[in-house]
Amino acid sequence: MEVQQVLHMNWGNGETSYATNSKLQELVINKAKPVVIGSISDLYTTNLPRCLRVADLGCSSGPNTLLVISEIIDAIDETCHQLKLTTPEFQVFLNDLPSNDFNTIFKTLPAFYDQLKKEKGDKFGPCSITGLPGSFYDRLFPTSTIDFLHSSYSLHWLSQVPPTVESSNKGNIYLASTSPPSVTKAYLEQFQKDFFLFLGLRSKEITRGGRMVITMLGRRSEEPFGKEAYFWELLSHSLNDLVLEGLIEEAKVDSFNLPFYMPSHKELEAVVCEEGSFYLDQLQIFDVNWDGSDDDDDNNKAGFMFDRFISGQKMAKCVRAVAEPMIACHFGETVIDILFNRYMEYVSDHLSKEEGKFVNFVISLKGK
Template identity: 40%
Template sequence: MASKQAVHMKHGQGETSYARNSSFQKAEQNRMKPLIEEVITDLCSSTSTLLHGKIVIADLGCSSGPNALALVSTAINAIHNHCLQLQQPPPEIFVLLNDLPDTDFNTVVKSLVTLRQSKNPVVVTGVAPGSFYERLFTSNSLHVVCASNSLQWLSKAPEDLTRNRIPAFDIDEHARREMLPMVREAYEQQFRKDFKLFLELRAKELVSGGRMVISLVGTRSDVIASKFSLFPGIVAQILSVMVAEGVIDKAKFDSFYVPLHGPSIEEVREIIKEEGSFLIKEMRVHDPTAEMNIALSSPSKFVNNLIALFEPIIVQHFGEVMDEFVRAAELHWSLDVDGSLREERVRTSRAMLVVSLTKA
């Protein structure tokens, strides 16, 4: 099982880096912009916010590359536009970026320096390394929390599977189909536990009436996926070929778990209501098919996206096997003559979920 530190995107600016293979994530950040702008308008119109003269904004799971500043930049621009329209002096703005310690924070810090030198200066910036499944900030200190394409990543693989040595993706298809309900339930329970904790922690850190806008990869409500989640399922299929070739050990494969779960909008709504710290202002579901088509449109894009997302966790578990993984992945794409990858996209029915919340 991968540690928390392994769940980060691939560093750098190279061809297979997350920075060069994150158009899917960027598209979802663009869809979040209207909700973030609405949140900022509400906060800037609030007497209590204006009284204190400052707004603290945190992006949790910011990663690195061109997307790292997208959400906070949207918030900053909305603040200045609102104040300019009303001819008010802008509040002091404090921007905080968070991700796991192994994230490429050198690149993130350089981006923050650029942000501070922009035409809309930010008074203070900072980074907060750590898991967002832990406390990160002082009580009642944040006004806005954003999190994009990150909450589908769990704090760890489901304990029911790891403790009982149940593979998340059994090589034997019959066994895999038999175990699928148990595997899916284990992932659902781990997501429920993690998401509730996330909400509890953020409720402590947000001021009264503080706002949160989150997006995550989910599953359409009207369809139950017949197989494993799309990209982890593809990775497992590729790794299973490497097992058959003797490149990696089967026991090692059976103990490999991707800590990733795509919930339905009903799951998300139910957990928020059950936890009780937040009121749901708005929920949206987007179809990411167009972005997925681009990600799977050529062998290079297909392989680069897999590497950008999963190389760190694969290497930590299996060692230096990426050359063999790339070869097997290219073969997997080239053998898709019957369009099974396209069919898999339909079966898994991915959806992007966006939620705007107010601290109760």
């Protein structure tokens, strides 16, 4: 599986698109907002750049793509009003793999610019937004050109499936209780290699004293598998059901593994420390529900009233929007509907017995 070709969210705005099924990611962005705003505000008031250059790495497409950029612009605009300063110009780079749905993003830009002008006035900006196709495991920008780097829900995706995993992780698509130690070791080493590379590349591109905020999936436990990754194990169960029903070949499941890793905070901190280009300002950890509902919402506090079937349906649609291109490439498109209907049943059944939570890390880094 060539990761750069198949690792993209479902395109467009249809029922199974990422744009329609990304409420979870929106919730995570909103919960990480205080760290992002604190970091960008501190950067601006310290350096006062005339042109603020911001890059969003792994921007995807849909309503969340410009959400962080809007928050950053609003925060800087408010800071400038408080300090009686002229707002800086903004140069924004939206990065993702070439297979990303950039066309959908570009179609939203005229309305975004009009809204900025309406809210901020003619004297604001200007703001220039550019699409930048490419892997963030390669160099993206010239040396010392980006003031603020942001990435949400992207760094848990690896540059490749770890070597040797395909022949060893039979019946699983990610780390599970039945995965041999060699698979666990291979996944950790691939994450360490990729994250070390990512930090080294960004350290060359960021300006002196620049900032970076990363939000990604992780795990609280030091155990390499467990409840944090159980949502992938349920998808493995769904695929194995289709094997028993003769819809897909067992060898196809055995040879399919995700280019994905959820580190522990110790594994994350160890790479930052070893690579050495950044100071670790903050590392915050918070949970969100699988279906993207917010525990702070009064409508969700009465747990006995919550419909687990609806929750399972939302979760299945969210995972489908993210994983369908990879799965369809490997297994074919004809089994997709059957697979995710089965997955929805597994998720709903699990949620009828216990909660499903994603563990999220928000990491604030400062360039040395």
